[in-house]
Ligand SMILES: Nc1ncnc2c1ncn2[C@@H]1O[C@H](COP(=O)(O)OP(=O)(O)OP(=O)(O)O)[C@@H](O)[C@H]1O
């Protein structure tokens with residue numbers, strides 16, 4: 001059972017209104033509106049090139065929308081870079097993970113936010129301790145916090161990116177195909193972590209091409225087709241056939 | 254064989270090869286060359302304290318340039334203009350120190366280096382031109398500037414405080430050039446290894462997009478590393494002018510290849526993301542020792558160049574092998 005009884009009571013952590021994004025002449029997103037509430041998991045589905053990653057990048061501040069408003073906890077924000085989104089408690093697991101391969105796991109965990117001691121020098125002890133603690137909590141099996149990311153497997157790398165996001169997020173996590181490259185066990189692990197975010201009252205917007213996964217995790221499903229928002233359905237009140245029809249634009253029989 | 258075992262084994266293997274090869278090659282190389290010369294040249298004065306300390310004194314400017322280049326290369330950029338910067342800075346310092354005294358001379362030398370770094374950095378960071386092309390152009394440009402500054406004339410530096418401070422002076426029994434080397438290496442190492450700035454340099458060289466979405470300003474960092482390199486090349490210019498008690502447009506002319514070699518042999522990757530200041534120091538001392546030993550062996554200048562070139566080739570081969578793994 002994934003529906004959360006408190007979900008509808010709380011004010012949305014993220015509110016998108018009439019978002020539109022064009023690249024030169026191409027309209028990547030238009031007329032997009034969506035709300036994500038604390039502790040709610042919303043899935044974003046659509047075919048390749050539908051505009052899902054673009055939408056994630058708009059919310060995370062990498063792209064500025066051509067028009068439309070983004071509201072975070074009731075406050076309208078204009079974000080022009082990723083730092084601002086992070087300051088609002090939004091973390092992203094990008095499709096390419098955004099890891100610095102030759103650096104250690106703990107440096108990646110703290111990339112851009114490294115703690116320093118009284119002399120202004122890196123507090124490695126603290127980074128290592130916190131990384132080890134987190135890795136244990138999330139049961140991400142990596143050889144050591146000192147390992148270079150390039151020496152990790154695909155699943156372990158994904159684990160590091162997700163651990164980083166869950167460590168820093170206070171309101172919202174955006175996941176762009178977090179299990180696309182993973183095996184069965186790793187996928188289950190990631191799904192478990194995503195579900196556990198509900199307890200922390202963090203909103204989740206997850207992109208996935210797996211409808212099984214979407215129906216397992218999401219409270220609501222939002223369908224995009226060629227940059228257009230086709231509709232939003234509560235998971236309990238829809239089925240795969242309807243979602244597939246919405247994604248493809250064809251009726252299923 | 255079960256696949257889990259195989260992958261564990263290959264992982265252990267790759268750890269071992271990285272551990273041995275890239276990081277420590279410079280120390281083994283240094284030792285090997287030292288032992289070779291110590292044996293072959295034991296009657297030619299290689300092992301005397303005087304000769305060995307001379308090697309350190311002579312490599313001081315190259316070591317200082319190498320520190321700057323570690324920052325630049327770790328950030329995934331390159332600075333080919335350091336040799337020309339040395340000449341411009343030395344000449345600017347020499348002219349100014351004779352005219353306006355010590356402080357003005359120092360400011361002129363370092364300032365010239367920083368300005369060239371600023372020009373390189375602005376073109377790379379904000380006009381978004383590749384650093385290879387930008388610094389290739391400014392290398393030629395400032396070589397020309399250095400020639401025209403004093404019409405190819407050599408400028409003597411007569412200020413004895415200046416030449417003592419940057420050249421022949423001794424403080425607490427240790428030559429000033431060794432002080433400069435030690436301070437630059439220590440400060441450079443701490444900034445590189447132990448500060449957020451150093452971590453961000455490595456991050457942008459490793460994955461600029463990841464660094465950027467992590468809130469690191471990639472353009473600012475690119476500007477900063479090229480200014481560090483320019484400023485340190487300026488300091489190297491002062492050291493040349495101080496030691497030789499004169500400045501000339503030819504200073505630093507042949508240093509670029511030596512410095513790049515020292516940095517790469519020292520374990521800094523050509524494509525960024527990984528490097529070592531201490532490695533660059535040892536690499537630079539190794540190149541200095543190589544020069545010194547080859548001269549003592551009586552090799553002609555052309556043979557010296559060939560041997561040096563071969564060593565650089567070997568170093569680059571090791572570096573690239575490491576990267577492509
Ligand atoms: N920076 C850009 N410049 C121009 N066009 C872009 C840019 N980024 C995305 N697009 C275009 O916008 C559209 C949506 O791309 P997007 O990456 O958001 O799709 P997606 O839904 O994430 O697809 P996938 O499932 O393959 O990851 C595509 O047509 C793409 O070519």
Ligand SMILES: [Mg+2]
Pocket residue numbers: 052053054095176
């Ligand atoms: Mg995508």
